[in-house]
Amino acid sequence: MKYMLNAVQQKAVEDTEGAVLVFAGAGSGKTRVLTHRIIHLIEDKGVPGYNILAITFTNKATNEMKQRLSDMLGENAVWVSTFHSLCVKILFRNAERLGYTSGFSIFDETATKRVMQRVLREKHLEDEKDKDKYRYHISTAKNMGLLPDAYFNLIRAKERDAMLIVEVYERYDEILKENNAMDFDDLLMKCRELLSENEDVLSYYQNKFRYIHVDEFQDTNEIQFEIVKLLSGKWHNVFVVGDDDQSIYGWRGANVKNILEFDKAFPEVKTYKLEQNYRSTQQILDAANRLIKHNKSRSDKQLFSDKKDGVRVEYLFCTNEYNEVDNVVGRIVALKKQGYTNGDFAVLVRTNSLTRLFERSFNSMHLPYRIFGGFRFFDRKEILDVVAYMRLIVNPSDSEALTRIINFPKRGIGDTTVAHIEQYAASIGEPMRKVVDEIYDVPGLSPAAKGKIAAFNELIGELTIAKGQMKLKDFVAHLVEKVGFEQYYRSQDKEEELARWENIDEFLRYVEETTEENEDLDLTDFLQTLALNNEVESEDEGEQVTIATMHSAKGLEFRVVFIVACEEGILPSSMSLKENGVEEERRVMYVAMTRAQERLYISCVKGVRNRFNRQEATMPSRFVAEAEGEQPSFASPKPAPYGFGKGGYGYGKGSFGSRADRDFERMDDYSDAIPHEGQMRIGASTNNTTIQQPKKVYNKTTEGFVSGAKVRHKKYGVGTVIIVSGTGAGTTVTVAFKDLGIKKFALMNAPLELI
């Protein structure tokens, strides 16, 4: 079953030899072109599937591509994977060449943080406020392919403590090496190293991959591009698709130049441009085009659509985050009455933390949902613990895993003892596992401590033997049982602890399922997939509303899209403002908008939002005005004077007053723009979902009442607001008065004024 292709798409599909670059605007059928080309290669050109490689960026994209290919081809040997898992597979087969053993550990964020902690402890930098700074630097360096020395040369001029940063980098890498472990960035860097320094390995893969495809090429960084160049070195058949307007991974080292200057690496490249959009209505595209035009650095293009009869994009201005959630839920409920189903909806957020409110509300409304991005099931503490046992057994050098579990569940082995073992291990240049194994030779530990460690050692020894004798799923169950997780969590008799046990139980089921699909999956392979698996456990209960971060929504499409929390400081993120990254933020918004097929809602809170358990004033994102087509009143080339920083910013009374008023009037306008003649005036129909009827009275009154604000009470005098709760007319504030203590007021009635 082949779909129709337009003339340009068809040409790109049939242009199979040499380098081909396809500029593919959002929704222009990029994936379709990719899959058709692969099918064309196999069915019409007789290329064996195992000679074809397709690289994507996310697991989701990989799965989708695999699905499409097997739908159309049935069983096939096409190698589809993300850059990272491609590299892992190549590395596992050739780890010895780089001085690692196969079965090396892949350190996720949690593990690398622990390593960093150790480095900082060693270097007496515990008091350093900005601990993430070092990890950030290391990642940046690795994404550019720079070893410590080279990175030092790059930053010595602009970083005061460049020397220190590089020392931390060196030590961090040293520890990873000692652990026989790589972090995510290493996977790419070491793979390139392997390929460029081992002629035979390189030529094996060069021969194998006669046709190479790269999706989302605008998101590749230097190293990824170099890997592509290396792999294609023999046949030069490289087919890349991308869209510079959708480049949203600059922070991960992605280099738009890779796509814009592709012809420098492949001078004979043939280029195609796909500008017809098959996804969205013209109304949605108009708004997206209006927005993205504000970016200076981009190759000009204009998406167009045949779907001219859409409805207008709606802008929702909400008073607070609960009101925003209600607005979204209300519209979902109403649209479902018009025939939309749960699977048609997506709520797109800029940050993971914003998903919680929607989860809670969807739960209470019994609206099934799934989450993309956000916290992985496998990142839960209890799962990481189980996995750490597995890691230690596969890779005895993994001291990070060992320290994680040596005293969990509690065995009476304290920090001091662990630190002693760590130091001793370092002094003799052996992994901690080895020291634990020979604990009676270690000086300076009490017999009691040695006994406890010996017991732990025996456990690990027993599990190591069991691993060799059992099938993977039995082994994991055995491990969980032997270690005593169930007993530990059940004995606590707390709901929270019980939930942790249930998660482990679910993990066991996951192992069972995975091994069912692949009978002789071994522990090493399993750990490898786990490390890169982003899939959140979901028991596909049919139709679900999608909640996703804007980044993870890339490549997806939905009939109805809600872009929420479009506020200055969130989108664009305050972090991006300093780094001059507003253009990338605008592209994030652009990606989000172009996910929508039929209906697009852009919503923001103009008022107060809870962040980090404190109240912060919010104002609509400049992007809202840009998409609407107005000249934004506050988007200046200078860095914006506000931003969410430590302590938030003061939303001075009336400082943005005139604009705020205008937005509010506008909201009245749009509340009439709800699709299809008065089908929904939400609020009447559903108990929990009321669309905010703007009442300027209390809006004016709640404005500025944020925690920390100084107020004067007619009777009690001056105090400080500590808690603001409720919404609109029901808002209550709790105020601490210097002498009279803490009082709670209904804001509407209380004689309070801001000072």
Place this chain on the structure above:
DNA sequence: GCCCTCTTGTTCGAT
């Protein structure tokens, strides 16, 4: 030396 509880700062995005 180890365990338990209370306080504290912390969160952009993904593999």
Place this chain on the structure above:
DNA sequence: ACAAGAGGGC
């Protein structure tokens, strides 16, 4: 709100 650190009890 959640995990790491501090501090007191055993």
